[in-house]
Amino acid sequence: MAFHGPSYGLSRELHIKSQSKFSVERARECMMWVEEVINRKLEPEAQNIQDQFEFSNILKNGSVLCELINCIEPGSVKKINTMNAPFKQRENIEMYLKACVNYGLKEQDLFQVNDLYENKNLYMIVDNLYSLGGITQKKGWNGPILGVKVASENKRNFDQEVLKAGQSVIGLQYGSNKGASQAGMTPYGASRQIRPEDMEKRVDEPART
Template sequence: MSLQRQVAAKMASKRDPVQDKEAQEWIEAILGWKFPAGQSYEDTLKDGVVCCKLINKIKPGSVAKINEGGATFKLMENVQNFQKALKAYGVPDIDVFQTVDLFEKKDIAGVTNTFFALGRAVWKDPKWNGPKLGPKPADANEREFTEEQLKAGETIVGLQAGQNKGATQAGQNIGAGRKILLGK
């Protein structure tokens, strides 16, 4: 098997059809239409048109011009504009797939993960009241303690850390039974 086939097989094994389906259903719910019958998830997303329409529904005006057809570079431009809009919306750069991951179907699992990252960003957007994807991200739970509470905790931590006066390992001769034999 060639290296290229091995890489393709490894990428395909990372895909989770359940997550792909969840992402597709979320996109369909937001856009209000179904992916074309007989066309795969990745083929529907490949030209970036659906992606751009999605981010424009979530945050209107995110992608000013969507290329509905034309040369390959114009369609790839859609994907790149979608990626820029994601980052502007608050999706961390590390969670955004590379253009070739979608356009050349190199890593569709990464594309789906990007939709889940967008889903997390949507949870945090107080203006968005549409469908959500994935579990709600946890909120920070910062706490403040008084000096008295911190001092009271020192004795508890000390006991939890196993302070045990008088405990010793003396006489246990740890490792004494190990001998190293060198070959002749």
């Protein structure tokens, strides 16, 4: 486990917030699913995971994740690194994430390498596994089930006539200024022009009593 010393200020607040989002129960459920998919027990066994660090230690080198995606979609990761060198372990995680994208997961379903390798946002790894379990069901996976099936995208296609009709309705909503006229109206704030003939007319008019 990587140790970066104590966190202070905003970093500490974010770390505490991240820890509060992690659920040991959900992590156990994920790892029990992983054990069923790869058909072997992990160390410690999924049902015995006590905290987020035990969960992290199982997955940190990336080999279990690569094994998992290869069981779901054979050949997703061509070669899993077995060396203990940090860069090789991080490479495993990167290959797993790339395989997830190729399998159909969206960017919001992924996590950053450091989220796992440096124990930063371990709840995101749990969310990722649930998303992976959901999309396997959408793709007709016959193995163990985790999470809720991902809904298919509902695309609606309209022909040109329907689109034109919609545009006409929108146009009518704006109203019409046909028949309206501002002729003879003096703009607000503008001075009124006085013509000589208007002055003569006013002089000739008899005074009102």
